Amino acid sequence: MAIHPRALRKGAENLTDKQRDIINQLRRTRYRLWRAWELKEEFRDVYRVIDPDEARAYLKSWCTRALRSRIPSMRNLVQRIRNHFDAIIAAIELGLSNSLLEGINSKIRVIQRRGYGHSPESLSTMIYLCLSGITITLPTER
Structure with missing residues (x-):
C-alpha cells in the first residue's frame, strides 16, 4: 500500500x-x-x-x-x-500563539521574492501596502 x-x-x-x-x-x-x-x-x-x-x-x-x-x-x-x-x-x-507572526513572515518573504532587485525602500513600501489592510480600488471605465 x-x-x-x-x-x-x-x-x-x-x-x-x-x-x-x-x-x-x-x-x-x-x-x-x-x-x-x-x-x-x-x-x-x-x-x-x-x-x-x-x-x-x-x-x-x-x-x-x-x-x-x-x-x-x-x-x-x-x-x-x-x-x-x-x-x-x-x-x-x-490564548497566545505565534501563528499570526509566522503568517506575516511568510507573506513578507513572498513580497521580497516578487520584488527581487528593487530598492529596500520599495520593499518596505510593498510590505506596508500588502499587509496594512488597506484596499485600493481602481476606478471603473464608463
Whole structure:
C-alpha cells in the first residue's frame, strides 16, 4: 500500500474521502502509524476545542496515552511537553500563539521574492501596502 504523506499531515476535518480511506486502511494494516496520526489529531484538540480551563487535565491525559503507545517519537514529545508544561498551559490559557507572526513572515518573504532587485525602500513600501489592510480600488471605465 502506498502511503500518501499528505493524508497524514492534514487535519482530520480536511481529509478527502480517498484520504479518509487511506487512514482507515492504515488502522488495519499499520496500526502504529495510524496511532501516531490519531495522537497527533488528539494533540491538536488542545488548542482547537478544549476549554482553556480544562487544558491542564486534558494535556496530562494525552501525555499518558502517548506514553502508552510506546512510539519512540511520542515519548520524546511527551518529555518535551513535560519540560515546558507550565509554559504550554499558560499559552493555552492566555490564548497566545505565534501563528499570526509566522503568517506575516511568510507573506513578507513572498513580497521580497516578487520584488527581487528593487530598492529596500520599495520593499518596505510593498510590505506596508500588502499587509496594512488597506484596499485600493481602481476606478471603473464608463
